[in-house]
Amino acid sequence: xxxxxxxxxxxxxxxxxxxxxxxxxxxxxxxxxxxxxxxxxxxxxxxxxxxxxxxxxxxxxxxxxxxxxxxxxxxxxxxxxxxxxxxxxxxxxxxxxxxxxxxxxxxxxxxxxxxxxxxxxxxxxxxxxxxxxxxxxxxxxxxxxxxxxxxxxxxxxxxxxxxxxxxxxxxxxxxxxxxxxxxxxxxxxxxxxxxxxxxxxxxxxxxxxxxxxxxxxxxxxxxxxxxxxxxxxxxxxxxxxxxxxxxxxxxxxxxxxxxxxxxxxxxxxxxxxxxxxxxxxxxxxxxxxxxxxxxxxxxxxxxxxxxxxxxxxxxxxxxxxxxxxxxxxxxxxxxxxx
Numbered sequence: 661x662x663x664x665x666x667x668x669x670x671x672x673x674x675x676x677x678x679x680x681x682x683x684x685x686x687x688x689x690x691x692x693x694x695x696x697x698x699x700x701x702x703x704x705x706x707x708x709x710x711x712x713x714x715x716x717x718x719x720x721x722x723x724x725x726x727x728x729x730x731x732x733x734x735x736x737x738x739x740x741x742x743x744x745x746x747x748x749x750x751x752x753x754x755x756x757x758x759x760x761x762x763x764x765x766x767x768x769x770x771x772x773x774x775x776x777x778x779x780x781x782x783x784x785x786x787x788x789x790x791x792x793x794x795x796x797x798x799x800x801x802x803x804x805x806x807x808x809x810x811x812x813x814x815x816x817x818x819x820x821x822x823x824x825x826x827x828x829x830x831x832x833x834x835x836x837x838x839x840x841x842x843x844x845x846x847x848x849x850x851x852x853x854x855x856x857x858x859x860x861x862x863x864x865x866x867x868x869x870x871x872x873x874x875x876x877x878x879x880x881x882x883x884x885x886x887x888x889x890x891x892x893x894x895x896x897x898x899x900x901x902x903x904x905x906x907x908x909x910x911x912x913x914x915x916x917x918x919x920x921x922x923x924x925x926x927x928x929x930x931x932x933x934x935x936x937x938x939x940x941x942x943x944x945x946x947x948x949x950x951x952x953x954x955x956x957x958x959x960x961x962x963x964x965x966x967x968x969x970x971x972x973x974x975x976x977x978x979x980x981x982x983x984x985x986x987x988x989x990x991x992x993x994x995x996x997x998x
Contacts (some may be wrong), residue, residue, distance in 0.1 A: 666698050667780035667991035669984065670770035673703030674785025676745050677752040677759040678965025679975040681711045684785060686977035688720045688737060693981045696988040700725070700738045700779055702766040704745035711750045715973035727769070740769065753970040755788045760795030763787040767802065771809040774956040780991035781957030782806075783983050786965045800832065802960060803951050812954035816853045818926075819935050819962065820950055820986060821943025825862075825926040826935040827854045827952065838931055842874060842887050847895035850928055853953040855904045858925055860997050861957065861990040870915050870924040871896050871908030872934055878909045892930070936962075945978040948986050957990045959983040 674680025684701070685708060687693045701708075701722065712719040722739040743762045752759070767787075773779045784802055792799060799805040807815040818827040829850045830841045851869060858867035873892060875885035882889055892909040899906050906928075914920055915927055916938045929935035939947050939962070947962035961979035969975060 666696065667988045668778075669697045669699055669987055669991075670773055670779040670782045671699045671701050671703075671984075672763070672766040672770050672782065672784045673701065673707070674766075675755075675759045675763045675788045675791055675965045676704055676707045676749040677754060677756055677791065677970070678786055678788060678967055679970055680785030680787075680965065681707050681750060682715065682717070682970075682973065682975040683961065683977040683980045684708070685712055685717045685719070686975070687980045687984060689718050690977065690981050693984045696985045697780075697991075698736075700740060700770075700773070702740050702770045703785075704743065704749075704762065705739060705741050706747045707745050707750045710747040714751060742769065751971050753967045755791035755794060755967075757791070757794040757796075760788065760791030760793065760797065764792055764795065764797050764799070764805070767805060768809055771806055771956065774958075775810055780994075781959070781987040783980070783987050784958065784960040785980075786961065786963060788965045788967075791965075802958075803831070806951060806956075806958055807954060810954050810956050812951075812956075814849050814853055814953045816850055816857075816952040817935075818854070818950045818952050819939040819947060821939045821947035821962070821982075824921065824939055824942060825858075826939055827926060827928050828932060828935045829928060829930050831932055833931065835931070838874065839885070839887055842891050842930055844891045844895045844898075847871070847892055847928070848898050851895065851899040851904055851906055852902070854926055854928060855899075855906075857952040861952075861993050862925075863993040863996065864925050866905060867926065868924045869904065869906040870910060870920060870927045871906055872912045872915050872927060872929045873909035874930045876911065878911045887930075945976055946982045947979055948983045950986065950990075957987055957994070959987040959990070 722737045833841045858864045874887045888909045949960045951958045
């Protein structure tokens, strides 16, 4: 296990062809980020130095460690650089097989360290689905890979920003497929995960959860769809019988009003945009993607590789800094709950 004090976080660089290395460098010299945690970088020193030189960024002092070396025994920013990356990848600005291979390898190494208890959590840089597919990997994204490697049976994508926490029953599903994708079992499992993890990772002893409907007016008693009657309401009733404080289904245009949010600690939304739009509205540059339902802590900035601005040196580290601070907070809450 890691030593007491500031949490030790694994910090993966993400796709080396994207902005992950730039926001990593900017975050590592940020006072709020450094005050929150210590770091083990899973990435390429060659790529990081290339980015630092290109944009005249400060390069933090790093101590190299070897695979299998216990990172908790050392201080400062540690670097595990086990994947050979050409420095030119830093400013490539498009998906490559080399970038996809590196990003997957760093994630797998970081997850393994977290499962072994060598780090307190993981902050993942943005990856490209196209790049990892070019490298021959079929993972849809971070969440599925991390769940598989860590043993998480019901990962729940959750968006956090400026006090708002919104968990998703479904993630990347076409709108036309939503009615079939939303089942009583999925809604109930999501409620169980959110209830448990709000207590363990957020220090909320008695979580209060609001549940969105899928259809306008939450179906209007079945006039605009039966998903509320068929799946959502029964799941809410079952969860309440288990002692989970939840209510709904409530129309989304009511759930996200200030008065309603003030009475709840989190919202369970039915689909992707129902959750992400309100979070991005209030915390566009500070939103964090959290994966609940795992045996490890994982957060990520709420943005992608941004290939279009890779060569401009203007990437905003705000979301990454908040992802670091949230992962550190979750690790601290977990320590206190044990």
